[in-house]
Amino acid sequence: MTAGTTGQDPDRVTLRQILAYDEDGVLRLLLAPAGQDVAVRGLIIGDEGAARPHERRIVLAAGLPPGPAAARATVREAARRGAAAVVLRESEDAPVPADALAAAEECGIALLARAAWADWGDTIALLRSATAFAEAGRGGPAADPAEGGGLPALVSATARSCRGSITVEDTQFRVLAHSATGPDADGVRRSTILGGRVPDRRVAELRRSGLLRTLWTSQDVIHRAADGDSPERLIVAVRSGGEMLGSLWAAADGQRLSPDAAQVLRRAATLAVPHLLRHRLRESGTVRREAYALRGLLHGDGDRRAHLWSLGLPSDAPCAVVVAVRDAAEGARAERTLEALAIQATASRPTGRVLREDDQVAVLLPVGDIGDGRRAALSLARELDALAAGIPDAAPVWVGAGQTVRSGLEASHSYGKALLVVRALREREARGRDHPPVRHAGPGDVGPTIDALRMLDAVRPVWEDGDGPLHELIRADLATGGDLVRSLAAYLETAGDVPKAARRLVLHPNTLRYRLRRVRERFGLDLDDPDTRLVLTLAVRLTGVL
Structure with a gap:
């Protein structure tokens, strides 16, 4: 949906219809002084068009400067220019300012808040699909599910009209709805419906035949003649503008398709658009909301019980966190490696929750009990390390397993420990402590190094x-x-053994003795003094030169 239009009859789309469509809670209504039945004609993003009237559009306050003054001014300006509503960003630590609420009440304009887990793209997608849904009308096969209709009603009506069996699939070949299956249905249809998706072998066959390529590019109904046990089929893509949303399939089921079946299917594809948009929005919203909840648990932000609920996890189940961290300097190679690790974790641990962000992959792993947690976390860490090591030309990745905690409410503790394990592995590798390098571990494997890192963090200030x-x-x-x-770092790490320290530095021992003498003479430091040696040891570790 773009600014300026929501269809041929914009007055049919109201704020109430948009909010009723928003099942995932992308938007929260804060107040509507003029009621929820105000007409909505489109949307405006930010301050689009300095002097342009807003004409009952919804204003998305993207790029709004922080602070109540900016929010209040945005609400007042939107009302002055005739907007129907304003959407402000809201987070758990920064609710919509009271000044903005007061301004909306005074100006008589609706005010909404965007959910903390959502972004402006989610909001635009919601408004676009909600508007399409409202414009499709409330009668007939496009009726609202609450009134006994929706996509199943559309499919049933289409099946009756074209005298065939109908299946609606998304772009991942998952079945979203299907009509009743008769006793004469072919095997492919039965296995597709029973499995909830088109079988892989069938997808491969459609690719080889070129049918999928034709479907993705064609604007019309595709006819496929009967072939052996496979009945006659009609297929049409469901599109919103140029965006592919899915497809409708009509199969002859014990009788010939109606003469106007192609026309019926074409009309059904148009009516299916808002339903498939809703499916895509719900799927996208679920993924984003779960990522937000998992991020909140790992970082200890927000309402942790609400985050667990969003993830479908009980509050009394033990868990552990495993983190795989890439070398930030490796760029695209490391990105590909992390992507492979995220896929592996998702596929091999169905009960786990995987978060891919920045330079890491984090896995929240529910476990049976505290005793099983360490083994389960280390098993996953070992598996991810082996996968990373086996990828040709893979970038270095370090995998740390955190301690098992009693509940997902304490996941941030396990996550913090897993990151410390990764730091310890990288520290040991940089200092040549492990040969060959060890790239995965749990807290018990690198305990002294973890303690040293925590002490260094504490002493740094x-x-x-x-x-x-x-x-x-x-x-x-x-x-x-x-x-x-x-030179001092090598000397102190080898307990004052000059020949050994010189070998590590690839120096002649006399060169090292000369450098140590310079330290004593130029800076007046007594390297035999225990306090001096302790502070020097900490200081050179803090520099990170090794």
């Missing part, structure tokens, strides 16, 4: 606030390449 010869040494040497810092 103390170090950064300090001054003196040690700080002067670190700052001055890093500014000129860091040779002294690296």
Whole structure:
């Protein structure tokens, strides 16, 4: 739907119809001073058209600056220009300002809030499909499901009219609705309906025959003659504009299709558009809402019980989190590797919840009990590591398993520990601690390194606030390449064994002794003093030069 039109009769589309269509809660009505039966004629995104009247459109306040003043001004300006409603963004920590509510009440304009889990694309898709649904009318085969109709009613009516069996499929070949199946139905139809989707072998056959290519590109009804046990079929794509939403299939079921079957199917495809748009919107909304809920659980944000409910998980089930993290410098290679890991986790752990974002894949893994949790999490970590290692030319990926927690309400603790495990693995690899590198582990496998990292995190502010010869040494040497810092790190890690430290640095021992003498003479540091050695050890670790 674009600004300027919602169809031939815009007054048929009301705010009430749009909200009734919104089953997933993309929008929340805050107030409607003029009632919900106000006509809606389209939408405006942001401040589209500086002086253009809004003429009963819904204004999406995208790109709105933060703060109540901007929200209040947007509401007032939209009302002045004749808008029907304004949609503001809302989050759990930033509700719609009271000033905006007061302005809407005063100006007599409806005010809505966009759900925290949704984005403006979801809102636009909702308004577009809700408008198409409302414009399709409330009578006949396009009737609302609450009134005993919807897609099943459309399919039944179409089957009667064309005297055939009807199946509606989405673009993933999943069956969304079908008419009654008679005793003479062919085997492909029966297996498709029983399985809820077209069998893979059938999809492969349709691809080889070129039928799918024709379907995706054709604007008309496709005829397929009877062939052996396969009856005569008519197929038509369901499109909204240029967007492919799915397809309708009519099969002769013990009798010939009606002479006007193609015309009936063409009309049914038009009436099916809003229903398939609703299916796509619901599917998209479910995926986005679940991702929002899982992100909230892992990061400890928002209402954790509500997040568990959104994910369909009980609040008393133990769980563990497994995280796979890529090397951010690897770019597209690492992206492909993470995508493969996300698919593997989804396919191999049906009860798990997988979140793919930025440079990582996180898996919330429900487990039977606390005792099983460590084994289950480590098993998945090992599996993902093996997959990453087996991908040709794959980028490095480190996989950490967090501790098992008593409930998904505590998932953030397991997630934090899994990230610490990944940090520990990368730290050990960078320092040459493991040969060959170990790329997956649980907390118990790298416990001392995790403790060291947490101590370093705690001591960092103390170090950064300090001054003196040690700080002067670190700052001055890093500014000129860091040779002294690296030499000190090797010397301290080998417990003062100069020959061993020199081999690690690929230096002559006398060169290392010269550098250590420079540290003593130039900065006045006593490397035999326990306190000096402790602070130096922490300082060189904090620099991250190794």
